[in-house]
Amino acid sequence: MSEAISLAEAASHRDPEVGLAAVAALRQMLEQLEALQVKAAREDGWTWERIADALGITRQSVHRKYASRRFPGRRRI
Amino acid sequence: MTRRAAPGRDPIRSRLLSAAGTEADRARHGYVGCEHLLLALLTDKDPTAREILGSQGITLPSARAAVADVISSGRGDGPRWNAADLLATLGVDLPAIQRQMRAEYGPHAIDELYRSPWGRRLSWGPLCGPEMAPGLKKALFGSESRASFPTSGHALLSLLDTGSTGLAAVLTALGSSPELLRLAVTEQLGCAP
Numbered sequence: 430m431s432e433a434i435s436l437a438e439a440a441s442h443r444d445p446e447v448g449l450a451a452v453a454a455l456r457q458m459l460e461q462l463e464a465l466q467v468k469a470a471r472e473d474g475w476t477w478e479r480i481a482d483a484l485g486i487t488r489q490s491v492h493r494k495y496a497s498r499r500f501p502g503r504r505r506i
Numbered sequence: 507m508t509r510r511a512a513p514g515r516d517p518i519r520s521r522l523l524s525a526a527g528t529e530a531d532r533a534r535h536g537y538v539g540c541e542h543l544l545l546a547l548l549t550d551k552d553p554t555a556r557e558i559l560g561s562q563g564i565t566l567p568s569a570r571a572a573v574a575d576v577i578s579s580g581r582g583d584g585p586r587w588n589a590a591d592l593l594a595t596l597g598v599d600l601p602a603i604q605r606q607m608r609a610e611y612g613p614h615a616i617d618e619l620y621r622s623p624w625g626r627r628l629s630w631g632p633l634c635g636p637e638m639a640p641g642l643k644k645a646l647f648g649s650e651s652r653a654s655f656p657t658s659g660h661a662l663l664s665l666l667d668t669g670s671t672g673l674a675a676v677l678t679a680l681g682s683s684p685e686l687l688r689l690a691v692t693e694q695l696g697c698a699p
Binding site: 448 | 585586587589592593595596598600603607611615616619622624625628629630631632633634
């Protein structure tokens with residue numbers, strides 16, 4: 430007998446494997462969307478402070494996550 | 507997208523990479539792996555691999571069914587379900603988000619993001635499309651397969667060298683095994699097993 434279970438069947442039984450994998454996919458997508466928006470904001474001349482405010486996080490957090498990408502190996506705030 | 511290695515100038519490698527992606531898309535799988543490369547070898551215009559596989563009783567329909575069963579039962583080399591279907595269980599419409607993103611930022615926005623400083627440390631995500639599994643990269647772009655494949659049979663041999671557990675499960679489901687198939691390939695190609 431096939432061990433295959435459709436995603437719809439698994440989801441309808443509240444299979445934690447599906448629920449957790451779905452949350453992981455959502456988190457990965459949100460990371461991508463955030464990076465896309467940060468890139469667009471910086472290209473539009475937004476300051477890190479303004480981006481941080483819009484994201485609801487501290488300026489240090491947004492810097493730690495994105496600013497060092499532009500200057501690898503160099504820490505700056 | 508996107509994060510697929512450049513196929514180079516080898517026409518067989520290029521065709522197989524494209525066909526493996528097509529097979530993964532067709533089955534709505536969340537990654538492109540060795541299992542899909544096996545299917546690609548069965549569709550390639552160079553008949554060498556197809557004939558060897560046929561001699562083992564492996565056909566395209568039977569292989570597609572086995573690949574679908576192995577992946578959906580969680581025995582494949584990558585995720586069991588694709589991101590769009592997973593997100594749909596949360597009520598999130600990934601295709602709609604992708605359409606909106608392309609409309610606002612252009613058709614290559616994700617490629618450009620990953621090439622930019624902002625995307626260098628960003629890991630793979632659903633907006634990229636199916637990810638290429640390490641086994642597939644090894645089969646097509648590994649150190650022992652940098653030279654052009656003279657025939658699709660040589661690509662099949664490279665595939666068998668990956669040690670893919672997903673591929674082994676598919677071959678077992680088809681009544682064969684990597685070892686049996688390797689013997690058939692080396693005999694056909696006239697090289698050492």
